Amino acid sequence: MAIDLEKMSREELESLKKDIDKALASLETRRKAEARAAAEKAAREHGFSLDDIVKAEKKGSKSPPKYRNPEDPRATWTGRGRQPAWIKDALAQGKSLDDFLI
Incomplete structure (x- = not known):
């Protein structure tokens, strides 16, 4: 599908830009959900929940006072x-x- 951007009006270009931004946001949401599902599956395979692993990571990441x-x-x-x-x-x-x- 080829779009000739040179022939489009400003309004058409703005509309296209909004559609692209929505599509990119939707794609990112889907990819994050897929990544989370894969991480949850991997955690379950090792006998943990993803929340258990994430909480353990956060708990140990705080720097001690100096x-x-x-x-x-x-x-x-x-x-x-x-x-x-x-x-x-x-x-x-x-x-x-x-x-x-x-």
């Missing part, structure tokens, strides 16, 4: 992501991250 606020020991930071305010303030005062290592 820095602790001496003024509030409950306040910790892994060293990843945005710096907490207490780290920013201390660095602005000339302290080093090493001062807060756990």
Whole structure:
């Protein structure tokens, strides 16, 4: 099926674009469902549910804290992501991250 895009009006092109976007979204949804079904089948073959495996992966993926606020020991930071305010303030005062290592 060949479409001559040069002969189409703007409205026709916009309509075609919307149809393509819908088709791509539908394709992605179908492919994800197929992938999930295959993953569930593989997990069952090994005696697990997919949820068991996913929960186990998430549980172990959290990074342990690397820095602790001496003024509030409950306040910790892994060293990843945005710096907490207490780290920013201390660095602005000339302290080093090493001062807060756990």
